[in-house]
Amino acid sequence: MHLKYESQLREPLVYGDKTYHQVTEDIIRPIEAKPTKLWYVGFYISVALLMFGVYSVYREVTYGIGQWNLNKTIGWGWDITNFVWWVGIGHAGTLISAILLLFRQGWRTGVNRAAEAMTIFAVMCAGQFPIFHMGRVWMAFFVLPYPNSRGPLWVNFNSPLLWDVFAISTYFTVSLLFWYSGLLPDFATVRDRAKTKLRKLLYGMAAFGWTGSTKHWQRHESLSLVLAGLSTPLVLSVHTIVSFDFATSVIPGWHTTIFPPYFVAGAIFSGFAMVQTLMLMVRHIFNLKDYITIGHIEAMNKVIVLTGSIVGIAYITELFMGWYSQNKYEAYTFMYSRAYLFSPYGWSYWGMMACNVLSPQIFWFRKMRRNVFVTFFMSIIVNIGMWFERFVIIVTSLYRDYLPSSWSVYYSPTIWEIGFYAGTFGLFFTCFFLFSKYFPVIAVAEIKYVLKTTGENYKADMKKQEVMKADEFAHEYAH
Amino acid sequence: MAKKKFIVGCFDTEDTLFPAVKKVRMAGYKLHDIYTPFPVHGLDHAMGLRETSLHTAGFIYGITGTTTALSCISWIFTKDWPLNIGGKPHFALPAWIPIMFELTVLFAAVGMVLTFCYLCQLAPFVKKHHFHARATDDLFVMVIEATEKTNEADTLAFLQANGAVETNVQIAEPGWWFGRYDKEQQLINESVVVAH
Numbered sequence: 001m002h003l004k005y006e007s008q009l010r011e012p013l014v015y016g017d018k019t020y021h022q023v024t025e026d027i028i029r030p031i032e033a034k035p036t037k038l039w040y041v042g043f044y045i046s047v048a049l050l051m052f053g054v055y056s057v058y059r060e061v062t063y064g065i066g067q068w069n070l071n072k073t074i075g076w077g078w079d080i081t082n083f084v085w086w087v088g089i090g091h092a093g094t095l096i097s098a099i100l101l102l103f104r105q106g107w108r109t110g111v112n113r114a115a116e117a118m119t120i121f122a123v124m125c126a127g128q129f130p131i132f133h134m135g136r137v138w139m140a141f142f143v144l145p146y147p148n149s150r151g152p153l154w155v156n157f158n159s160p161l162l163w164d165v166f167a168i169s170t171y172f173t174v175s176l177l178f179w180y181s182g183l184l185p186d187f188a189t190v191r192d193r194a195k196t197k198l199r200k201l202l203y204g205m206a207a208f209g210w211t212g213s214t215k216h217w218q219r220h221e222s223l224s225l226v227l228a229g230l231s232t233p234l235v236l237s238v239h240t241i242v243s244f245d246f247a248t249s250v251i252p253g254w255h256t257t258i259f260p261p262y263f264v265a266g267a268i269f270s271g272f273a274m275v276q277t278l279m280l281m282v283r284h285i286f287n288l289k290d291y292i293t294i295g296h297i298e299a300m301n302k303v304i305v306l307t308g309s310i311v312g313i314a315y316i317t318e319l320f321m322g323w324y325s326q327n328k329y330e331a332y333t334f335m336y337s338r339a340y341l342f343s344p345y346g347w348s349y350w351g352m353m354a355c356n357v358l359s360p361q362i363f364w365f366r367k368m369r370r371n372v373f374v375t376f377f378m379s380i381i382v383n384i385g386m387w388f389e390r391f392v393i394i395v396t397s398l399y400r401d402y403l404p405s406s407w408s409v410y411y412s413p414t415i416w417e418i419g420f421y422a423g424t425f426g427l428f429f430t431c432f433f434l435f436s437k438y439f440p441v442i443a444v445a446e447i448k449y450v451l452k453t454t455g456e457n458y459k460a461d462m463k464k465q466e467v468m469k470a471d472e473f474a475h476e477y478a479h
Numbered sequence: 480m481a482k483k484k485f486i487v488g489c490f491d492t493e494d495t496l497f498p499a500v501k502k503v504r505m506a507g508y509k510l511h512d513i514y515t516p517f518p519v520h521g522l523d524h525a526m527g528l529r530e531t532s533l534h535t536a537g538f539i540y541g542i543t544g545t546t547t548a549l550s551c552i553s554w555i556f557t558k559d560w561p562l563n564i565g566g567k568p569h570f571a572l573p574a575w576i577p578i579m580f581e582l583t584v585l586f587a588a589v590g591m592v593l594t595f596c597y598l599c600q601l602a603p604f605v606k607k608h609h610f611h612a613r614a615t616d617d618l619f620v621m622v623i624e625a626t627e628k629t630n631e632a633d634t635l636a637f638l639q640a641n642g643a644v645e646t647n648v649q650i651a652e653p654g655w656w657f658g659r660y661d662k663e664q665q666l667i668n669e670s671v672v673v674a675h
Contacts, residue, residue, distance in 0.1 A: 019617065020516060020616065020617035021613075021616055021617040024516075024616045024617065145551070145555070151560060152559070152560065153560065154555045154556075154559070154560055154562075156562065156564065157552045157555070157556060157574065157575055157578060158556075158564055158567070158571050158574040158575075160577075162578070163577040163578060163581075166577070166578045166581040166582070167577065167581050170581040170582070170584055170585040173585060173588065173589065174584060174585065174588040177588055177589065177592045178588075181592060181595070184601065185516075185517075185615065188615045189516070189615040189616060191615075191660055192609065192612045192613070192614070192615045192616065193612070193616065194660075197661040198661070200659075200660045200661040201659055201660060201661040203660070204606070204659060204660025204661065205603045205604060205659075205660070206603070208596065208601035208602055208603060208605060209600065209601055209602070209605035209606055209607045209655060210601060210615070211514055211607055211609060211614070212514040212515050212516060212614050212615050212620075213512045213513075213514055213599075214512060214513045214514075214515060214519070214522050214523055214526055214528065215512070215523070215528055215531075215599075216599045216601075217515060217517075217518040217519070217522075217523075218518075218523045218528060218530075218531050219531045219533050219595055219598060219599060220518065220595070220599075221518050222531045222533045222534055223533060223591055223592065223595045225534075226533070226534050226537045226587070226591060227588055227591070227592075230537075230541075230584045230587055230588055231584075233580070233584075234581075234584045237577065237580055237581070241577055244577075445516060445517040445518070446517070448516055448517040448617075449517040449518060452493075
């Protein structure tokens with residue numbers, strides 16, 4: 001009896017001769033085994049980067065924002081670029097787990113756990129930038145609306161920067177809850193096969209006493225579905241609000257209504273690229289090629305070429321509007337500061353165009369979508385391109401504004417600005433390496449749920465359903 | 480809570496589990512629960528469980544969030560400390576929509592997860608009796624509660640005849656208690672078996 005019918009024509013999502021027990025074995029074994037040498041190398045590099053970041057932040061906190069190369073004209077530089085970049089990356093996880101759940105896309109099961117983890121770590125990294133950009137970071141709690149002894153002087157609820165505080169913290173909380181509630185059954189699986197005392201204690205604690213009761217599963221399903229329904233508009237709202245940081249201002253190049261959809265598409269684009277980078281590493285290091293298949297990679301590449309093209313249309317629309325509006329400030333920003341190759345920052349605009357719009361077009365070819373090396377290379381190119389996009393938006397709009405006397409000198413970051421960025425890479429990868437070692441990187445229960453409809457060795461059973469008459473089929477399979 | 484006696488039958492595939500559930504219910508056994516390694520769709524209906532109303536709770540939490548945001552912001556900006564922001568209206572509803580939306584989602588999500596944990600009695604250091612260690616791996620563990628009328632041997636034979644690959648009788652505490660999974664623990668006050 002199959003709970004769901006899936007055509008034999010569809011590629012299997014799980015390869016190999018798998019039973020339920022084999023799925024558990026394959027995914028849980030890396031948790032129980034000693035980490036590989038490759039893991040240690042990666043982990044220590046990440047920790048070293050993190051330490052460098054901590055020192056860079058220490059300098060910034062001690063000596064002030066002057067440690068960075070910001071000036072009166074370019075008040076937002078690398079830090080806000082990095083913030084938007086990390087938040088954008090943090091969008092793919094919830095997109096995969098929530099939107100693809102609502103669309104009933106079976107392939108999400110192989111990648112959702114790691115993508116959600118990536119979301120959480122990316123949002124953690126993103127949060128560092130606006131917090132430390134405040135300068136007096138010990139005053140960071142001033143952004144929270146609480147009855148205080150300063151009046152009470154409240155925060156400005158009409159400001160997009162405050163909307164950001166709410167959006168990012170809500171997004172982080174909801175993603176964490178979604179991720180952790182999905183992890184409970186898998187932690188229980190690790191707990192119930194644990195041999196050592198420490199593992200029994202820790203995973204026993206982490207699994208919250210999960211038993212697998214049918215009633216609990218029923219509630220769990222309902223919870224996942226509603227959380228997915230809530231996260232879907234949430235994920236769209238978060239980057240919309242991030243784009244409002246720019247769009248509600250009067251700076252040429254920022255003051256555009258196209259920003260929300262354009263930012264959301266860009267976020268999905270860069271997020272999927274980061275998922276590709278990580279999943280290709282995970283499937284290689286932990287030998288999970290049966291679960292994260294070429295089919296998964298191809299599906300994600302399709303999303304990349306779609307969103308990359310949406311972003312491309314947005315760039316061209318912006319450029320067109322710069323000319324069509326006949327506003328000389330807009331025209332100057334778009335035609336000179338950005339699109340003119342030999343203007344001071346023209347290189348960054350064309351770098352962005354090359355990485356985000358032109359190069360992903362190779363994914364129109366099936367061979368390229370299914371090539372692991374091309375995908376890995378492209379996933380990095382896309383993220384470089386998306387970093388350039390934020391840099392272009394922020395810096396090219398700021399460095400020459402309405403008043404030529406305040407035009408800034410060429411802005412380039414100091415070592416501590418770069419160090420802070422490198423440090424968030426350290427934080428991100430330290431978390432990700434720990435996650436990949438101690439957490440089930442693939443949702444075990446969800447793979448088991450789709451195994452009998454889409455596993456390679458079960459696919460043949462679908463034939464019986466294909467030759468069956470429709471009413472016979474309905475009678476047999478409807479509960 | 481008192482300990483009870485349970486008859487446990489383990490199935491290795493949902494193909495045998497579903498007909499067995501039907502037969503167990505038809506035969507009038509008191510089905511305690513079925514523990515599965517993944518959500519088996521339709522099993523809740525087969526067992527006759529009612530739909531969960533968790534999503535209704537989520538809706539209520541959500542509108543609580545919306546009203547919290549709207550009432551707090553409007554009180555703050557029109558009554559407590561009206562700020563003049565570029566001469567714009569104090570009651571600037573469109574500008575509050577983002578925060579109202581975010582709080583709706585936040586309240587709904589946090590509330591639902593807490594309710595879920597409360598209803599399923601899930602928390603760190605909560606310990607429960609697990610009828611089979613492989614219930615979270617590859618076995619579908621059907622647990623029948625033994626009452627005065629239950630004939631143990633008959634029930635075991637009945638389960639085996641219906642495809643159970645492993646059967647046994649267990650005396651266990653059906654509730655939860657605080658404990659650690661690295662230690663063999665039961666409830667502090669060991670209680671007697673009530674049903675036979």
